[in-house]
Amino acid sequence: MTIALVALLALSWTGLSLAVLAMAFKRISPPRQAAWRAWGISIVFNGISAWYAAPGEPLPTTILVLLCHVLLLPPLLLAARWEERRP
Numbered sequence: 001m002t003i004a005l006v007a008l009l010a011l012s013w014t015g016l017s018l019a020v021l022a023m024a025f026k027r028i029s030p031p032r033q034a035a036w037r038a039w040g041i042s043i044v045f046n047g048i049s050a051w052y053a054a055p056g057e058p059l060p061t062t063i064l065v066l067l068c069h070v071l072l073l074p075p076l077l078l079a080a081r082w083e084e085r086r087p
Contacts, residue, residue, distance in 0.1 A: 006064075007064060007068075010064050010065060010068050011068045011071065011072070013046075014042070014046065014065065014068040014069055014072055015068075015072055017042050017046065018038050018039060018042050018069075018072055018076055019076075021037075021038035021041060021042055022034050022035050022038040022076060022079075022080070024038075025037045025038050026083070030084065031079075031080040031081075031083035031084050032077065032080040032081065032084060034080065035076045035077055035079070035080040036077075038076070039069065039073055039076060042069065043065075043066065043069045046065050046069070047062055047065055047066060049065075050062045050064070050065040
């Protein structure tokens with residue numbers, strides 16, 4: 001139960017950080033480019049944070065963060081596509 005809760009928390013934190021970064025970058029670039037920039041910055045900083053957050057086993061936490069980012073990339077790009085088509 002604890003592992004599932006941690007995975008859900010990681011997925012929700014990743015989604016929130018990606019959404020906030022993409023909204024911030026959307027002001028200076030097109031939506032699709034903003035989504036890719038947000039994803040890249042988020043994966044770097046959250047990956048580094050996860051690596052140093054678990055002193056005993058950094059690899060599983062980093063893999064969890066990377067997996068969350070990979071799972072959220074398609075919805076992020078889909079939202080960017082919808083945003084580009086919006087009048």
